[in-house]
Amino acid sequence: xxxxxxxxxxxxxLNHFPTVGLIxxxxxxxxxxxxxxxxxxxxxxxxxxxxxxxxxxxxMTGYSAEKSLKxxxxxxxxxxxxxQRAALLALVLMEVTGVAAWFGLYSAHRGxxxxxHTTAMLVLSFATIGVMTGVANIGGYIRHPEILASPAAVPxxxxxxxxxxxxxxxxxxxxxxxxxxxLESLHFMGLCLLFGVVTVVNTRLLGWLPNAPLDGMRKLLPxxxxxxxxxxxxxxxFFIGQAFQYIENPAFHAKMLCILLAGADVLYLTWxxxxxxxxPGQTPPxxxxxxxxxxxxxxxxxxYFGRMLPYIxxxx
Amino acid sequence: MDAFLVWLQNxxxxxxxxxxxxxxxxxxxxxxxxxxxxxxxxxxxVISLRLLGVGTSIPVSSLRPLxxxxxxxxxxxxxSGSVLFATNATGHAHVLMMYVKLLLLAxxxxxxxxxxxxxxxSTSDGIVPPSVRTTAVVCIAIxxxxxxxxxxxxxxxxxxxxxxxxxxxxxxxxxR
Numbered sequence: 326x327x328x329x330x331x332x333x334x335x336x337x338x339l340n341h342f343p344t345v346g347l348i349x350x351x352x353x354x355x356x357x358x359x360x361x362x363x364x365x366x367x368x369x370x371x372x373x374x375x376x377x378x379x380x381x382x383x384x385m386t387g388y389s390a391e392k393s394l395k396x397x398x399x400x401x402x403x404x405x406x407x408x409q410r411a412a413l414l415a416l417v418l419m420e421v422t423g424v425a426a427w428f429g430l431y432s433a434h435r436g437x438x439x440x441x442h443t444t445a446m447l448v449l450s451f452a453t454i455g456v457m458t459g460v461a462n463i464g465g466y467i468r469h470p471e472i473l474a475s476p477a478a479v480p481x482x483x484x485x486x487x488x489x490x491x492x493x494x495x496x497x498x499x500x501x502x503x504x505x506x507x508l509e510s511l512h513f514m515g516l517c518l519l520f521g522v523v524t525v526v527n528t529r530l531l532g533w534l535p536n537a538p539l540d541g542m543r544k545l546l547p548x549x550x551x552x553x554x555x556x557x558x559x560x561x562x563f564f565i566g567q568a569f570q571y572i573e574n575p576a577f578h579a580k581m582l583c584i585l586l587a588g589a590d591v592l593y594l595t596w597x598x599x600x601x602x603x604x605p606g607q608t609p610p611x612x613x614x615x616x617x618x619x620x621x622x623x624x625x626x627x628x629y630f631g632r633m634l635p636y637i638x639x640x641x
Numbered sequence: 642m643d644a645f646l647v648w649l650q651n652x653x654x655x656x657x658x659x660x661x662x663x664x665x666x667x668x669x670x671x672x673x674x675x676x677x678x679x680x681x682x683x684x685x686x687v688i689s690l691r692l693l694g695v696g697t698s699i700p701v702s703s704l705r706p707l708x709x710x711x712x713x714x715x716x717x718x719x720x721s722g723s724v725l726f727a728t729n730a731t732g733h734a735h736v737l738m739m740y741v742k743l744l745l746l747a748x749x750x751x752x753x754x755x756x757x758x759x760x761x762x763s764t765s766d767g768i769v770p771p772s773v774r775t776t777a778v779v780c781i782a783i784x785x786x787x788x789x790x791x792x793x794x795x796x797x798x799x800x801x802x803x804x805x806x807x808x809x810x811x812x813x814x815x816x817r
Binding site: 391392395492495496498499505506509510513514516517518519520521522524525528533534535536537538540541542543544545548566567569570605625628629631632633635636637 | 664668671672675676678679680682683684685686687690695696697698699700702703704706707710784785788789791792793796806807808809810813814816817
């Protein structure tokens with residue numbers, strides 16, 4: 326289990342990835358367009374996808390940071406709430422950008438990124454940078470009153486409407502029992518879709534479905550991403566509504582670590598275009614087989630630690 | 642009937658699973674049940690998607706080995722599901738959702754069996770006939786229903802931790 330002050334450190338470290346990191350990635354993307362370099366474009370898309378994964382952890386560790394500042398003199402809960410609301414909007418934009426970046430890498434297998442996709446990436450990533458910069462700016466005020474115009478001034482942000490407050494989601498989940506049940510049902514459907522695709526594709530990579538061509542198997546990947554997307558949305562709604570039941574749960578930490586590592590595996594395999602050109606009967610190199618095996622193990626780990634949430638630690 | 646259910650849930654192994662705080666008891670069975678669900682419903686979904694036209698360059702016949710994995714998943718869930726039932730036999734046996742799920746499960750097996758007949762047949766690498774495509778759509782709908790029905794059992798029968806429930810907002814505020 327990670328001690329809570331380590332989680333606060335983690336928040337202060339990770340917040341640089343969706344802010345500074347994203348600006349660097351988008352700068353690379355623009356440079357790639359100007360230099361007409363497909364390789365560089367794909368490299369920047371890969372970084373954007375990785376940042377979208379890290380942003381999940383950045384958002385979640387924010388609740389540990391909030392808790393650590395409870396009752397600390399000179400810290401305004403109002404500014405923390407403002408930071409959190411804007412962060413939720415930025416997270417949504419970042420995840421949409423991440424999914425779009427993944428589809429860019431996926432379709433780049435055919436050669437190059439289409440003009441429409443390139444434009445969409447520019448619009449999404451610039452919008453994300455805009456909101457994310459606002460989040461970072463408000464975040465800075467939390468512990469640095471010296472940069473506020475006056476000690477009592479609370480910064481405002483048009484990106485932090487009141488209805489984005491996590492307390493509304495908590496209240497809604499409590500008032501409407503069907504909401505939680507529906508989210509759980511969707512979460513289990515997403516699990517089945519994702520795990521089904523993971524099982525079939527990695528079984529092929531490991532050589533047990535030798536007659537299936539990999540360019541056909543590749544077509545299953547968006548369905549796996551759909552399952553993962555459904556579970557990210559439903560899972561984040563569980564988390565946002567009940568954050569303080571999760572943040573100190575060791576099973577939850579383990580689950581998130583497994584998800585991030587499995588996501589890195591997915592990124593590597595999607596981008597490794599050579600793998601998907603293998604003909605029926607051919608098996609990939611040992612390194613790819615090891616990745617495939619690790620990916621199955623990691624997703625089983627995600628299910629294990631997810632199922633253990635009420636049993637390891639004292640959440641729920 | 643109730644006498645039998647009481648006898649069943651009082652058998653020492655089931656009593657241990659129900660009452661032990663060990664992570665290797667009830668919690669582990671729920672984990673096994675989730676993995677089995679991922680294999681059965683997950684593979685049924687992927688096979689149905691292929692028959693509906695996802696990844697057409699994959700010869701349908703090449704997917705035959707997946708039914709072996711499907712049955713491994715089913716076996717895991719038959720065993721884990723039976724034990725989970727037995728740990729609270731009197732509770733589960735009186736819940737309508739339990740029978741809804743078992744009925745849907747039986748339908749799911751029948752429909753998956755029909756898909757398998759096509760996949761194992763000599764014409765499986767040709768054009769997928771409309772009747773098989775319809776069966777694939779029905780197959781997806783039924784397995785998704787099995788998942789929902791299974792999830793609802795956890796709410797109908799009181800079983801600690803099988804379902805997570807949202808906290809009272811006042812409690813959440815106090816944790817803040």
